[in-house]
Amino acid sequence: MTNSTIAAGQAWHTPRSMARAGGLHGIGVYVLLAGAFLPIADFFIVNVALPTIATSLQATPAALELVVSVYGVAYAAMLVLGGRLGDRFGRHSLFLVGLSGFILASLACGLAPTIDLLIAARLVQGAMAAMLVPQVLATFQATLEGERKTRAIALYGATSGIAAVVGQLAGGLLVSANLFGTSWRPIFLINIPLGVMVFFASRAVVPANRSPHPAGIDVAGTILFAATLTALLVPLTEGHSLGWPAWTWTMLAAAVLLAVATVTVERAAEARGEMPLLPPSLLKLPSMSRGLAMITLFSVGFGAFMFVFALTVQNGLGANPLESGLAILPMAAMFFIGSVVSPRIIGRFGRGALAAGGLLQALGLVTLIAITVSSWPTVSLIEFAVPLVVIGAGQSMLFSGLFRAVLADVPKHLAGVGSGVLITLQQSGLALGVATLGTLYLTLEPASISHAFGTVIACQFVIVVMLVLCTGLLPRFNKDQVDAQPVEM
Template structure:
């Protein structure tokens, strides 16, 4: 034993994870910086997969002869199963071990990705996407929970900031990577590599994570709220299915009945969760959290942001490919300015929020609003001869504004949540975010698909006017959020 080790122990200074190998750090119950990157890599794949499919939709349609409603379900089906099971995934990790659930979820995600990649029909693809979303819900919560449990102080703050940046960047980069893979048409496989690429990458993450991610679990795990999980999943399903299928089917009676049933199930979910909480239990979605100012106000804003973000990514890919007749490669490259500014904005957002407080959210909303307005003006004025280069600067503004909103909203929503409910609060936040993404595709995506056959330009503009209204509400609503560092 070296004198340095003796002096560190004598002074009470903890040993630094960087001085050990990743495997030795994990064996000692710590998380090496490389382990942080591996966990982020595991989280990157499921988040990217929600969006990577957007640029492949025309190719999937041509290959599998899918209806517009089926294409929406390829996106929304993943989002519904993902959102429904996120909180449950977190609780299972607390009870049975986070590393174990991370690895199990990753194995399931790899298998489901393989099934998506070889799907012979659109029905099989939708089913595999639902399974893919469910396995992602087992994987994702373990990343944040491990960071909270193992890391401290600056290392925890840095890891959480990297997670926020990763989740946002994965959304934008997904469409770029999807465009590259579809255009490459590897061995004539068209869209299939966007799912198959998860297999080798996932296997690498799996093998490394098994060796360098520490095994942790909660000393006091919460029980699994099976009734709440089933009711919440059923509510999301009966809400989104008619919204996605109604237009193409001419709004049959069963669609309207399902929408009514969604309200009934929503009310039943609230009643069951409130009863469990009144009896001293911790339900899947604690109603008491909704009474906190940060949650009640912030979650509404997260929902509005996510609806607009999910819809934008969906319709932009269709507008560029189906409307402007660009290939998937150019469809993916078109989003690159937005990706680059989202990345840059994510890196500077903590400092800007620290200086401006809630004002940073208002600034971000206004910047995004300017970008969206400029983008709509270009599409409507120059159609059908819209240059992708002409959209670069407004897309960059949209990405910069979104990055500020994304970072600020996630930070403010959890401002009032008690420490012992932080994990549940995070789960509720991510659940609502994913629900909003799927809802945006099902609602504003349906609006776009209903107008696009007549005029893709006006369909794009119509949806973006709705999104601009949502962003304007975010700009105004930011003043109602809890105070952040920098507020006076």
């Protein structure tokens, strides 16, 4: 039974019967999205809990940055490998393995008695997330066609953004609830029941699928890429708090050399007819080369924004974790609404809709800076609501469009590789945003929290303006890439 036949007759098939026949029912789409939601949300859920974790585990500011960024480093470094393993051994099988490991690592995070053990558990949690998440997009690419695939990918982009802001909101709710006196620990322990539900649901409704032509495992490329990310992000995260000792500069220099070595090894592997971890020919596709650069820049600004916003409203305005989480709610609500309507708008206006979304986000950022500068330190969190709504609307349009632009030209048999590369650079951007702009914030914070916040938001404004100027470089959207009509999943 072909995918098109299954799609045409899905109304007469149960999710389980469609999965057995190799198809993916709409319910299966949402189950996979729920699986992807947990690891994405976990990058951000700790932000509002950082002051509480610092008090509970006597953690330094640099250690708190590591709690966030080490997850991102492991996640980014292993994502392409996760996609490759799914292509070879079965995407649903790797989804279940990654989800199981993520649940166990979440348990270890929730029970960690020291900051060092929490950081170690976050490292494992990020690696397991990298086994899970690439299978979602790859399964959509391999089992869906036409409008259903377009819609599923759009929903994935929406899920990625919504998970970020909902994660921060949920973190505030759970920390403030202080369930049974457990303080911040439920932000990780909540993954256990949710993960178990997704595990058993996916076994019932997600089909087994793998690439008919799986690529080999690029051991050298994987090690070099992971080493490059580590050598770059660790000194950027730790350097300021330690006074930039010699080893931080040595690691940064090593990162440059490792990056050159990675490119050289990957080119040589492809020249031999092998499929490297980051295929140069795939990265040369217009949608990939331009879209990936833009999604990385977007993620740098987004990751930094979520990190510094949580610290500013708690350390600067005296908000508790619950108030900090609720403060981001206007952006979350508008991001969700914008993600639902963005396929129709992008379908009608194409790249212009992405540029308009970027301009809208830039307007919200400028307004946020103006409110902070003019009203500090008596600014009310309610005053942030309007600019956050505008920011969320603009982000949803830009983010959804970039996600689909990147994958537009990826061949189906490279679905796992393409998806892994996309999420790798997205996650690398998030971690880089925390390591760079987050460090800039922590450097300026002792002198003036409002100045530190305004400076980082101004940096994000510059990034957004650059993205607006670059939207014209993206390939034009056609009807196969973006459908303007609502699609029943």
